Amino acid sequence: xxxxxxxIYILLLVAAADPIPLWMLLGQPLxxxxxxxxxxxxxxxxxxxxxxxxxxxxxxxxxxxxxxxGCELLWLFLAAFALSxxxxxxxxxxxxxxxxxxxxxxxxxxxxxxxxxxFLSLAALFWSGMIRVYLTSVQLGIKHRVLAAICGxxxxxxxxxxxxxxxxxxxxxxxxxxxxxxxAVRAESGICRTRYPLLMVHGVFFRDFRYLDYWGxxxxxxxxxxxxxxxxxxxxxxxxxxxxxxxACRIRQIVEETGCEKVNIIAxxxxxxxxxxxISHWGIxxxxxxxxxxxxxxxxxIFAEHLLGKVPEAVRNKVAAAYNAALRMVxxxxxxxxAAVTDLTESACAARNAVTPDxxxxxxxxxxxxxxxxxxxxxxxxxTYPVVKHFDGQNDGLVSVExxxxxxxxxxxxxxxxxxxxxxxxxxxxRENIPGFDVxxxxxxxxxELKRRGY
Numbered sequence: 001x002x003x004x005x006x007x008i009y010i011l012l013l014v015a016a017a018d019p020i021p022l023w024m025l026l027g028q029p030l031x032x033x034x035x036x037x038x039x040x041x042x043x044x045x046x047x048x049x050x051x052x053x054x055x056x057x058x059x060x061x062x063x064x065x066x067x068x069x070g071c072e073l074l075w076l077f078l079a080a081f082a083l084s085x086x087x088x089x090x091x092x093x094x095x096x097x098x099x100x101x102x103x104x105x106x107x108x109x110x111x112x113x114x115x116x117x118x119f120l121s122l123a124a125l126f127w128s129g130m131i132r133v134y135l136t137s138v139q140l141g142i143k144h145r146v147l148a149a150i151c152g153x154x155x156x157x158x159x160x161x162x163x164x165x166x167x168x169x170x171x172x173x174x175x176x177x178x179x180x181x182x183x184a185v186r187a188e189s190g191i192c193r194t195r196y197p198l199l200m201v202h203g204v205f206f207r208d209f210r211y212l213d214y215w216g217x218x219x220x221x222x223x224x225x226x227x228x229x230x231x232x233x234x235x236x237x238x239x240x241x242x243x244x245x246x247x248a249c250r251i252r253q254i255v256e257e258t259g260c261e262k263v264n265i266i267a268x269x270x271x272x273x274x275x276x277x278x279i280s281h282w283g284i285x286x287x288x289x290x291x292x293x294x295x296x297x298x299x300x301x302i303f304a305e306h307l308l309g310k311v312p313e314a315v316r317n318k319v320a321a322a323y324n325a326a327l328r329m330v331x332x333x334x335x336x337x338x339a340a341v342t343d344l345t346e347s348a349c350a351a352r353n354a355v356t357p358d359x360x361x362x363x364x365x366x367x368x369x370x371x372x373x374x375x376x377x378x379x380x381x382x383x384t385y386p387v388v389k390h391f392d393g394q395n396d397g398l399v400s401v402e403x404x405x406x407x408x409x410x411x412x413x414x415x416x417x418x419x420x421x422x423x424x425x426x427x428x429x430x431r432e433n434i435p436g437f438d439v440x441x442x443x444x445x446x447x448x449e450l451k452r453r454g455y
């Protein structure tokens with residue numbers, strides 16, 4: 001049925017875009033009653049209908065429906081464009097060229113009129129689709145949007161890149177639709193409805209903003225599957241001990257306000273160090289059931305220590321002052337850039353580990369991912385990857401694989417092929433659907449396992 005509908009749509013689009021060649025190739029004269037606006041109006045109506053309703057509204061959300069519609073319109077544009085060009089070529093060879101050779105007047109005006117009709121009709125189809133995918137696609141990102149705008153001016157290359165956009169957005173529609181359908185099937189089971197709520201703790205140089213979630217699409221996916229989610233809300237940059245104190249206050253607040261008794265902490269990057277300090281040094285171990293650290297530099301970063309030693313003190317202070325001033329403007333009461341960075345060095349982590357033992361009764365686990373090449377991560381992780389590899393070995397663009405190992409269970413995530421999983425990928429930073437690694441489903445599985453084990 002889908003292919004039949006597409007075929008009908010393409011024929012209607014070609015009829016609307018190429019009325020003059022179609023009518024003439026059918027052996028009909030351009031004069032007389034048949035060739036009038038009344039003959040063309042149904043096809044114009046079809047063109048308008050297809051632009052507004054390119055496919056049945058079967059997608060689960062409004063965004064995905066609009067994305068699917070845009071993808072379908074672009075596909076129809078390519079097909080209609082190809083068929084229309086064939087029709088134009090046949091018309092030019094069979095009628096226009098002989099008419100020119102016979103010296104018939106008005107041929108050029110007719111060709112120009114038909115060209116204008118073709119251009120406007122197909123342009124309406126193209127822009128209707130392109131605007132929809134530009135406004136609704138997550139996977140296109142800035143790179144593909146910019147490249148599409150550049151390639152749009154290059155003949156033939158523009159068609160090739162348009163086909164690539166159709167492939168990317170079509171895969172996004174398929175992936176997101178399947179995920180929603182899967183969630184709908186398991187909604188009642190509440191596979192992420194753990195005994196204790198989740199506390200998601202961000203890493204360094206980020207904050208928990210209301211409309212820009214540090215964890216990307218992950219929290220909504222967990223909530224959709226039954227989880228209760230809270231956020232750490234500590235400052236973006238502070239020493240591990242200061243951040244640990246903030247987290248301890250936050251956990252006490254959650255326990256007192258909800259009566260939940262304990263929380264399960266999922267902490268990314270420096271957030272894992274902050275959480276360990278909160279548990280071991282600030283007296284909230286009785287209120288923590290488990291701590292899962294994600295890409296956390298438990299043993300520090302050798303490259304960070306090296307860079308701090310190489311950068312002149314005046315430069316360090318200037319960068320720190322600029323950062324601290326900027327973060328005060330967005331809500332951090334007392335940010336400390338240098339303290340945060342220094343606490344991530346190898347020597348600082350070694351000293352802290354010596355006085356920060358794991359607390360009995362709290363489940364400690366760790367997860368780590370790694371890149372396989374610099375291109376595995378987006379800027380700036382693609383730039384830092386070779387530097388970290390030189391000093392620390394296999395890494396995710398910032399943290400080494402060995403530095404992240406901690407607790408009773410350690411999981412190293414890898415993908416087939418050369419893509420890898422970067423430090424930012426683990427928090428869905430770029431909202432990217434990575435082949436071979438579904439970050440949202442990974443966290444669903446992680447939390448489902450906590451529930452299975454009674455946490």
